[in-house]
Amino acid sequence: MDRPPYYRPIRDEQVLFEHAFRERLPVMIKGPTGCGKSRFVEAMAARLGRPLVTVACHDETSAVDLVGRYLVKGGETVWQDGPVTRAVRAGAILYLDEIAEARPDVVVVIHPLSDHRRRIYLEAHDEDVEAAEGFHLVVSFNPGYQRGMKELKPSTRQRFVALAFDYPPAEVESEILQGEAGIDARTAKKLATLAHKLRRLDALGLAEAPSTRLFIDAARLIKAGAEPRRACDAAIVQPLSDDSAIVEALSEVVALAF
Ligand SMILES: Nc1ncnc2c1ncn2[C@@H]1O[C@H](COP(=O)(O)OP(=O)(O)O)[C@@H](O)[C@H]1O
Numbered sequence: 543m544d545r546p547p548y549y550r551p552i553r554d555e556q557v558l559f560e561h562a563f564r565e566r567l568p569v570m571i572k573g574p575t576g577c578g579k580s581r582f583v584e585a586m587a588a589r590l591g592r593p594l595v596t597v598a599c600h601d602e603t604s605a606v607d608l609v610g611r612y613l614v615k616g617g618e619t620v621w622q623d624g625p626v627t628r629a630v631r632a633g634a635i636l637y638l639d640e641i642a643e644a645r646p647d648v649v650v651v652i653h654p655l656s657d658h659r660r661r662i663y664l665e666a667h668d669e670d671v672e673a674a675e676g677f678h679l680v681v682s683f684n685p686g687y688q689r690g691m692k693e694l695k696p697s698t699r700q701r702f703v704a705l706a707f708d709y710p711p712a713e714v715e716s717e718i719l720q721g722e723a724g725i726d727a728r729t730a731k732k733l734a735t736l737a738h739k740l741r742r743l744d745a746l747g748l749a750e751a752p753s754t755r756l757f758i759d760a761a762r763l764i765k766a767g768a769e770p771r772r773a774c775d776a777a778i779v780q781p782l783s784d785d786s787a788i789v790e791a792l793s794e795v796v797a798l799a800f
């Protein structure tokens with residue numbers, strides 16, 4: 543078997559997820575971009591020995607995309623399961639990433655999967671599919687109301703047990719940087735401290751807080767041999783902003799760290 547994905551637990555989220563899985567309670571993972579939501583779900587699927595079906599939802603994602611559709615193949619129409627139907631039949635962990643971004647009809651599909659019914663009705667195909675043993679519904683949601691991100695209806699939210707994720711404390715983030723990029727402890731600590739400093743600079747008005755992912759990328763460049771300031775510019779500063787004043791302010795903080 544493949545090695546399970548590296549995941550550094552932050553609190554008791556793994557235990558709680560396992561309880562939810564056994565109790566058949568759908569899970570919602572809330573948190574900002576790049577804080578480890580997807581990695582956590584990948585690690586949990588491996589831990590529980592379940593296949594994982596991930597759907598990255600966006601504003602065009604519709605119920606039909608998820609459930610399935612008839613396709614014309616060589617003059618014949620054949621039914622093709624969508625990812626949700628495949629997950630339901632396979633008893634997989636179904637991860638709907640950024641569920642709030644999807645079209646409203648997606649919610650109609652997931653409601654009967656999120657309660658005791660654990661089933662899905664394929665209207666176009668007139669088939670009622672019961673979820674196989676081991677099926678588990680997980681969604682992620684980025685609560686970014688200040689930034690005009692979409693909200694989730696309360697009636698939908700209340701169908702899930704919710705785990706709140708955030709960027710990890712500096713010591714833990716430093717450990718993750720070492721684990722992911724294989725850099726030395728000293729450089730990892732500098733990058734993690736930088737991460738925390740930059741996240742506190744609200745005054746910069748960044749559209750989104752700098753995610754762990756950026757610091758991992760910087761760590762990889764440094765590990766590969768890039769000069770640290772140059773690595774931080776390319777992996778952190780430039781992806782965050784095009785505004786020259788903001789770029790300058792970010793660069794100053796980087797220069798203090800390295
Ligand atoms: N707790 C963690 N353990 C291991 N790696 C992590 C952790 N948190 C974040 N990461 C790293 O950060 C990257 C971004 O995390 P990801 O799960 O993709 O974020 P999200 O899904 O929340 O946007 C991952 O690819 C992984 O390298």
Ligand SMILES: [Mg+2]
Nearest residue numbers: 579580581639
């Ligand atoms: Mg993700």
